[in-house]
Amino acid sequence: MTAFAGPGREELRHAYTDAWRKRAAGTILTALEAMITDVIELHPEFHSLIEAPAGVATEPAGADPAHNPYLHMGLHIAVREQLSIDRPPGIRDLQARLQATHLDSHAAEHELMHALGETLRRAQLTGRPPQERDYLALLRSRLSRQD
Numbered sequence: 001m002t003a004f005a006g007p008g009r010e011e012l013r014h015a016y017t018d019a020w021r022k023r024a025a026g027t028i029l030t031a032l033e034a035m036i037t038d039v040i041e042l043h044p045e046f047h048s049l050i051e052a053p054a055g056v057a058t059e060p061a062g063a064d065p066a067h068n069p070y071l072h073m074g075l076h077i078a079v080r081e082q083l084s085i086d087r088p089p090g091i092r093d094l095q096a097r098l099q100a101t102h103l104d105s106h107a108a109e110h111e112l113m114h115a116l117g118e119t120l121r122r123a124q125l126t127g128r129p130p131q132e133r134d135y136l137a138l139l140r141s142r143l144s145r146q147d
Helices: 009-025 031-041 044-051 053-057 069-085 091-102 105-126 132-146
Strands: none
Touching: 009 031, 009 044, 009 069, 031 044, 031 069, 044 069, 069 091, 069 105, 091 105, 091 132, 105 132
């Protein structure tokens, strides 16, 4: 067993379809399912994929999160989890400042997602763990370009 044992890709994708189906049926959702369905709701372009039985087997056209609906939604969820615990410390403040700049929480989330994705990409390239300070620096840089 590895340190990264847990649900596989298909299981994670099924979590999206199962939560969406439960929401449509009016079934009570767990907190995680509610978060998942909130993210799906924000993306009507993904609804047909989530509702299709073969959607969990869909292979994205490229590495860009814009072409991988599950990665895109997963980044939304990761960012929301970070905000819920303010980890890394200061992320909530940066999100509030981004939201004030964009006047839209969804657009602000996308800024956080871009920085998180870039931080993870850099960590993968270097073979080192992602660094919170680098992530926050990327966010501050994105914020300063918008001021």
